[in-house]
Amino acid sequence: MEDGRVRLLARHIVDFALELQRGDRLLVELHGEGLPLALAVVEESFDRGARPFVHRHDYRLERALLRGADASLLEEIAAFEVARMEKMDAYVDIRGTENLYAWSDVPQEKLDLYRSRYFGPLHLQRRCGHTRWSVMRYPNDAMAQQAKMSTKAFEDFYFGACLVDYGRMERAMRPLVDLMEGTDRVRVVGPGVDLAFSIKGIGAVALAGRRNLPDGEVYSAPVRGSVEGRVRFNVPFPYEGFVLSDVELVFREGRVVACSCNDGPRLEAILDTDEGARFPGEFALGVNPEILHPMADVLFDEKIAGSFHLTPGNAYANADNGNRSSVHLDFTCIQRPEYGGGEIYFDDRLIRKDGLFVVEALGDLNPDRLS
Structure with a gap:
């Protein structure tokens, strides 16, 4: 059964944060956990006549990619994703990492390449300045541990913080x-x-x-x-x-x-x-x-x-x-x-x-x- 607060948050995202209109192209990206919110966002975007596109990431796959990629590959991937982002009117990223240290064994030189050849061109130079966007976490056991709370208490805290007036x-x-x-x-x-x-x-x-x-x-x-x-x-x-x-x-x-x-x-x-x-x-x-x-x-x-x-x-x-x-x-x-x-x-x-x-x-x- 869906937590009603998930639906409230999805409606806030599409109506208030993104101001989705009929015909808008919306890219929904999911990193790790957070499927209930991603589903709700897609459903609410359809209800408003928008056109959702979906891309699901996995931190373990990204780790493997970063450990092996060179500068030219990251530039190619970034160029592909920048071209896609240019076609979007809005973007939402839902992140629910299961392990805060998932990339801790990626070599520093690879992280430097990720930052300069992929993340910067795609998100800081393209997405932030040219696309209506909203980014959020999704509550899970790992986040509750970070906050030193039980999972139930953290969920209550999460929705209280995200759904203030x-x-x-x-x-x-x-x-x-x-x-x-x-x-x-x-x-x-x-x-x-x-x-x-x-x-x-x-x-x-x-x-x-x-x-x-x-x-x-x-x-x-x-x-x-x-x-x-x-x-x-x-x-x-x-x-x-x-x-x-x-x-x-x-x-x-x-x-x-x-x-x-x-x-x-x-x-x-x-x-x-x-x-x-x-x-x-x-x-x-x-x-x-x-x-x-x-x-x-x-x-x-x-x-x-x-x-x-x-x-x-x-x-x-x-x-x-x-x-x-x-x-x-x-x-x-x-x-x-x-x-x-x-x-x-x-x-x-x-x-x-x-x-x-x-x-x-x-x-x-x-x-x-x-x-």
Whole structure:
């Protein structure tokens, strides 16, 4: 019997996130588990007169492919999939990995090729800027283990976080968007954090259920070359079969000039993917009131209430600082008191302290009002 929440989520995806119209071509990709949601999305898209295309991936097959592929093969595969993506009006990706470390024995040089020859050209350069898209996880035993919950408790948490009142959230975000669009200098301070940069002229975007799920962030991007200082992130970051933790970055003239974490050589290799990988392409504030603690899953962790993320790598077209890269690393720091606290200033005005907005116009974004 279908969980009714799966159907609600599928309807949210096709109607709100993708705004599917009759005749739209929709590519539905399924990575690992998540068949109930994929089925519901396909059925709901047919009900709206859309034309779904389906592609099912398997992490074990992808591992075998990556271990054997050379640059030219990955370029051919990317060209094939880019050509398909160009024909699509919308895209949804449902991911339910059974093993966070499924690619942990793929050699680093192969991961570098995957990032630069396949993922970057297909997803960062083509899909993100030209296609209506939505990406989400699907709850399973592996994710419940990451979150240190029973599977039943995690399912309840998952649907609660994915199906918040996005209309209410979007209205509450408008004053923050207006404030960020009028801001020049940003300063972020806290334990291990002392950053300064400009977001002047970049713009700001509210994400309230129209892209990846769960949602709940407002983002801009630092002016390229403006970031100065250092930051220590207190949220683990899963990436290509590994989990990077205790990430610290030092910036000079906008560029990462020093870094450390639990696997420093791996992080250095990722930041050396291309020239843009060492420059941030995004700065965002997380506000989802149902997500309070990290679980080593970036789609959840970057939305944590009272957090910010600063992202080395590619900038989004709708808040573009001109930085281009085949990576996009959403390193996250929680600033609520139990995680050490911290402050964020816009043009020397305190706007958030210890994870709570202190400007009255932004108060509706605090968890006690938004939940």
